[in-house]
Every structure is written in C-alpha cells, then in structure tokens.
Amino acid sequence: MTTTLYLFGSAAPPVLGVAPTLRPLTLADGTEFTARARESRELHKPWLFPPADARAYAVWAGRLIGDEDRAGYLVHERATGALAGYVAVNNIVGGAFRCGALGYGAFAGCEGRGLMTEALGLVVAHTMDTLGLHRLEINVQPGNTPSIALARRAGFRLEGFSPDFLFIDGAWRDHERWALTQEMREAAG
Numbered sequence: 001m002t003t004t005l006y007l008f009g010s011a012a013p014p015v016l017g018v019a020p021t022l023r024p025l026t027l028a029d030g031t032e033f034t035a036r037a038r039e040s041r042e043l044h045k046p047w048l049f050p051p052a053d054a055r056a057y058a059v060w061a062g063r064l065i066g067d068e069d070r071a072g073y074l075v076h077e078r079a080t081g082a083l084a085g086y087v088a089v090n091n092i093v094g095g096a097f098r099c100g101a102l103g104y105g106a107f108a109g110c111e112g113r114g115l116m117t118e119a120l121g122l123v124v125a126h127t128m129d130t131l132g133l134h135r136l137e138i139n140v141q142p143g144n145t146p147s148i149a150l151a152r153r154a155g156f157r158l159e160g161f162s163p164d165f166l167f168i169d170g171a172w173r174d175h176e177r178w179a180l181t182q183e184m185r186e187a188a189g
Contacts, residue, residue, distance in 0.1 A: 075119040084110035098134040
C-alpha cells in the first residue's frame with residue numbers, strides 16, 4: 001500500500017499555491033507513468049526521455065526503488081489526482097560528501113503551473129531535513145530554459161559548465177551545473 005506524502009509525513013498538507021501531493025514511486029505506477037511519458041514526448045524532446053514502455057519503466061523504477069543511493073517520487077495534482085511529474089534523487093552519497101543529484105520532469109498539461117516548483121521544494125526539504133544531505137545538484141542542458149528556471153526558483157545557484165557531461169539522445173551533451181547547500185537554504189529563510 002502506498003500513501004500520499006505531503007511534507008513527507010507532516011500532519012498537514014503544505015499551504016502553498018497549488019499544493020501538489022508527492023509520494024514514492026512504485027513498480028505498480030508503470031502503466032500510468034509510461035502513458036503520461038508517451039503523451040509528453042513533444043514537451044520533453046530533446047532534453048528528457050523518461051521511460052515510455054513497461055520494460056524501460058521496470059528497469060528505471062527498479063533502480064530508484066531498490067538502490068539505497070537513489071529515490072524516486074511522483075508528483076500529483078491535488079485537485080484532480082492526475083500524475084503531474086516526477087523527481088528522482090540519484091547518486092546519493094553519505095559520509096563527508098552528503099550529496100545527491102536531482103532529475104525531474106513535468107508531464108504535458110501540468111507544466112508552467114507551479115506544481116514542480118512546489119514538489120521540488122518538498123524533495124529538497126525531505127532530502128536535507130530527513131535524509132541529512134548537505135548539498136543537492138541539478139545538471140541541465142544550457143538550452144533547457146524551463147528546467148533552468150525551475151532550478152533558479154528553487155534557490156539553486158549556477159556553479160559551472162561541463163562540456164560533454166551526460167550521454168543523452170545518442171550524443172554527449174554539455175550541461176550547466178546548479179547546486180543548493182543547506183547553508184544557502186537556511187540563509188534564504
């Protein structure tokens with residue numbers, strides 16, 4: 001049984017604009033997730049390629065569920081319950097580093113409405129306050145202005161540029177590196 005998370009276990013839902021719900025993804029979410037990924041191909045192209053069939057979803061979700069250095073969350077629109085997007089936390093490292101890398105995507109019809117901004121804020125709070133991470137990173141292709149805007153709204157700062165950083169859609173792609181530390185978050189209030 002899965003439960004809807006608000007502030008990852010708080011008694012009350014967040015009192016923010018659109019107030020999305022957020023919960024860990026499961027293997028059982030595959031049918032809905034892949035249907036939304038197929039519907040969103042034009043929105044995501046050429047930046048993002050979430051799993052769009054059952055086999056690819058099982059591999060992707062299996063890593064996020066079964067690997068202690070990863071976590072995956074689904075974002076739902078509170079008013080309709082519709083699957084609005086997802087946030088993945090990859091490469092979680094403890095010890096002196098205490099860092100993770102975020103990946104995310106909104107589904108068609110849910111972009112530009114604030115759902116992902118609030119969901120990303122919930123994931124940041126959870127990973128820093130509950131999981132004890134000190135730093136989160138987001139790597140974004142320079143032309144992906146919606147994703148860069150989301151990182152900026154969430155308080156991340158641009159730290160650098162990495163040529164040929166990630167292999168996406170058959171080629172090595174340049175990326176901007178954005179980061180947020182616990183100190184930056186505390187200073188923002």
